[in-house]
Amino acid sequence: METTTDLKDISDAIEAQACASCDASAPDAADNASAATTPAPPSWIYAIGTIEVRFPSLALEKEYAQLLGRGQASGLTDRQALQAVIAKPENRYLTRQLCWVMSIEGLETYILYPRDAADLTQLIEAVRPNPSGSDLDVVIGQKGPVAPPSVCNGLTIPTVAFDQIYSFDREALIKSIPKPDQISVEEFAPAASELLDRILFMADNAGATDEHRALNYLTMRYPAVYATAAAAFGRNAALDGVTVNPSSLAGARNIVEVIFSFRDRTTDVVEKSFTRVDVTEEFPFLVTKMSPYFDR
Numbered sequence: 001m002e003t004t005t006d007l008k009d010i011s012d013a014i015e016a017q018a019c020a021s022c023d024a025s026a027p028d029a030a031d032n033a034s035a036a037t038t039p040a041p042p043s044w045i046y047a048i049g050t051i052e053v054r055f056p057s058l059a060l061e062k063e064y065a066q067l068l069g070r071g072q073a074s075g076l077t078d079r080q081a082l083q084a085v086i087a088k089p090e091n092r093y094l095t096r097q098l099c100w101v102m103s104i105e106g107l108e109t110y111i112l113y114p115r116d117a118a119d120l121t122q123l124i125e126a127v128r129p130n131p132s133g134s135d136l137d138v139v140i141g142q143k144g145p146v147a148p149p150s151v152c153n154g155l156t157i158p159t160v161a162f163d164q165i166y167s168f169d170r171e172a173l174i175k176s177i178p179k180p181d182q183i184s185v186e187e188f189a190p191a192a193s194e195l196l197d198r199i200l201f202m203a204d205n206a207g208a209t210d211e212h213r214a215l216n217y218l219t220m221r222y223p224a225v226y227a228t229a230a231a232a233f234g235r236n237a238a239l240d241g242v243t244v245n246p247s248s249l250a251g252a253r254n255i256v257e258v259i260f261s262f263r264d265r266t267t268d269v270v271e272k273s274f275t276r277v278d279v280t281e282e283f284p285f286l287v288t289k290m291s292p293y294f295d296r
Contacts (some may be wrong), residue, residue, distance in 0.1 A: 043143040047207025049104035051126040099152035122165040134170035191230035211244040214277040217284040232262035
């Protein structure tokens with residue numbers, strides 16, 4: 001089976017998840033109306049990692065080699081040459097059939113493909129010509145079934161139909177975070193860096209659970225979490241932990257409370273701050289701003 005056919009099958013499977021039906025048999029012999037179907041809730045992804053390109057078959061690898069041989073690759077590194085080839089519009093036929101893998105903490109976690117063909121450009125741009133160890137990619141989309149071996153040269157991991165990709169490097173992210181006026185750059189940058197590390201390296205943070213989606217969203221989109229950490233470090237408090245609990249105020253929405261605990265290094269007293277995040281749909285959003293938290 002060709003790779004493109006497999007990806008079409010995966011796309012169909014993801015769409016089917018959104019309209020999977022329950023038992024549609026008639027309630028009784030006299031009633032011909034079928035039971036109402038209930039859509040299965042989608043599995044959303046908000047993941048932070050790195051995107052790499054793979055050749056799903058030997059034939060595609062050889063085709064790439066021929067394109068590379070016909071181009072001007074003299075003086076380019078392997079990564080620069082790869083980016084130059086896949087970025088050309090005339091080579092889009094090859095780019096569409098490549099395997100795009102997202103790794104998190106060094107582990108191959110998802111195989112990506114665009115929900116819309118026009119979004120292939122986001123994948124191409126994620127392949128930096130000059131990569132560094134601080135490169136990060138954020139993927140937002142819907143988790144699908146495990147890919148069959150033929151999709152990515154034997155790699156069998158879950159697929160993700162993405163709607164959005166953000167690509168940046170760690171230093172650029174830290175520099176882009178608005179710094180509170182009362183905190184110096186020398187204090188803020190290390191504090192923001194440490195908090196980012198704590199969230200990125202939480203165990204099994206694949207961006208698939210409500211807990212991890214909320215944390216990853218806050219890391220990328222809510223500067224107040226960094227300001228809170230920097231202020232705590234300035235008071236001689238250490239980051240003691242980050243916990244996520246369902247909110248009792250959720251109602252019909254799926255809302256979680258993200259609680260940051262800081263322990264005073266001198267008195268051992270713990271202070272907590274929290275914010276609420278709505279993770280009901282694909283794109284999380286802030287419900288309440290960062291505030292003091294008191295145990296109930």
